Amino acid sequence: MNIGITVFPTYGGSGIVGSELGRELATRGHKVHFISYALPTRLCKLDERTQFHQVDLFDYPLFEFPPYDLALASKIFEVAEAQKLDVLHMHYAIPHATAAYLAREMYKPTRYLPFVTTLHGTDITLVGSRKSFLPITKFSIAQSDAVTSISQYLAQETCRTFGLGGVEVIPNFINAQDYQRRPNESLRASLAPRGEKLLMHVSNFRPVKRINDCIHTFARLRGAVPARLVLCGDGPERAGAEQLAQDYGLADDVIFAGQVPNIAEYLSVANLLLVPSETESFGLAALEALACEVPVIATAVGGLPEVVREGETGYLVPLGDIEAMAKRAREILTDERKQRTLGAQGRLWAVEQFNTERVIPQYEALYERLAASARR
Ligand code: GMT
Secondary structure, three states: OEEEEEOOOOOOHHHHHHHHHHHHHHHOOOEEEEEEOOOOOOOOOOEOOEEEEEOOOOOOOOOOOOOHHHHHHHHHHHHHHHHOOOEEEEEOOOOHHHHHHHHHHHHOOOOOOOEEEEEOOHHHHOOOOOOOOHHHHHHHHHHOOEEEEOOHHHHHHHHHHHOOOOOEEOOOOEOOOOOOOOOOHHHHHHHOOOOOEEEEEEEOOOHHHOHHHHHHHHHHHOOOOOEEEEEEEOOOOHHHHHHHHHHOOOHHHEEEEEOOOOHHHHHOOOOEEEEOOOOOOOOHHHHHHHHOOOOEEEEOOOOHHHHOOEOOOEEEEOOOOHHHHHHHHHHHHOOHHHHHHHHHHHHHHHHHHHEHHHHHHHHHHHHHHHHHHHHO
C-alpha cells in the first residue's frame, strides 16, 4: 500500500512510534511517505520505500503565527495526488487529524482518502482537553475514518473527555531484535567505573516526567548500595535537576547523558529503570527497558500498569511516593537473582505482548479495511 504518515518529528514518543511504524511497514513491502516539517529523528534511512515530504512553511510578516496546519493539509493533498496514497495515518490528534480532515475533503472530488488518527496521550489528557482546543480536537477525532489509542487507559480517557467511543486499542510495540540486552562493557565501565549499580531514566525531561523524583529516590539509596543514576534525554527540567543533585552532594554520581543515539545500548547496561511520571498513557521507555531485561519501577498511573506487571516485571508505586520507590530500588539492587528474574520475565512479557509481529499486522489490517471501504 501507499501510506502517508505524519508525526511530530523532533520531540516526544508519538514521533518515535510513528517513525518506527513507518520503518516496519517499509520492511514489509509498503511504500511509506512521511509528511512533516522535518525528517523524523528516528528515521535514519530514506530509500525507495521510505520517503520524506517536507511541509513548506512560509514566513510572512503578517503571520505572527505561521499556519502550519494549513501548510500541512496542502502538502498532504499534494502528496496524495502525486503518490496515489491509499491511506493516511496521523500520529497525535492536534493539529494532524485536523490537517488530514482538510486534505481528505479537498481531495474528495478526485478520490476518497481515508485517515487513521492514533491518539498518544497528551493530545487527549493535556492539550486536547483544554478549552481552546477541545471543540476542534473532538471534531477532528470524530471525522477520522478510524481512531486508535495506544492503551486501554487512553481509550477510556477519550470516551470520558470527548464522549467518543469506537476507539480501537493498538498498543505501542518493540522490535525484539533491535531492543535486546547486548551489554557494551566499555559503556558500562565509563558509567560505572567502580562497578556501581546503574539506575536509569529516559525521557524528554518535561514536568510531567518528574525527573526530580529520580534524584530524591537516588538520594535515599545512598549508603545502602554503591550506585549511580544515569538520566538520558534532555528538556526543560534538566537545569533544576542538576541543581538538586548538587544540593544533595550527589553531582558526581548523577550523570546527565543527554540525548543518546542508541537507547538500547544504554538500557543494556542498566540495573533498573525509574519512571516516576505524573501521567503516562503508555510509557514507551518502560517497554524498551523491559525488552532489554531491565526491571522497571513506575508510578501506578495512566497506562503504565498495562506495560509494567506488578511484582513480575518490576513494581508500581503511588505517584510521588519516593520512599516506596527507594525501597523497591534497594530490593532490586541488593538481590541479583531478583533483578535477573524480573528482567527475564520483563523480556518475555514485552516480546509476547508487544513485538512488531503481533502489533504491525493490526495496523495493516486496519489500513486494508479502510482502503477497501474507500474503494467501495
Ligand atoms: O510524553 C511524551 O514524551 C510525549 C508524548 C507524545 O505524544 O509524543 O508521549 C505520549 O506518547 C508516547 C508514545 O505513544 C507514550 O509512550 C507516552 O506515554 C505518552 N505520554 C504521555 O501520556 C504523557
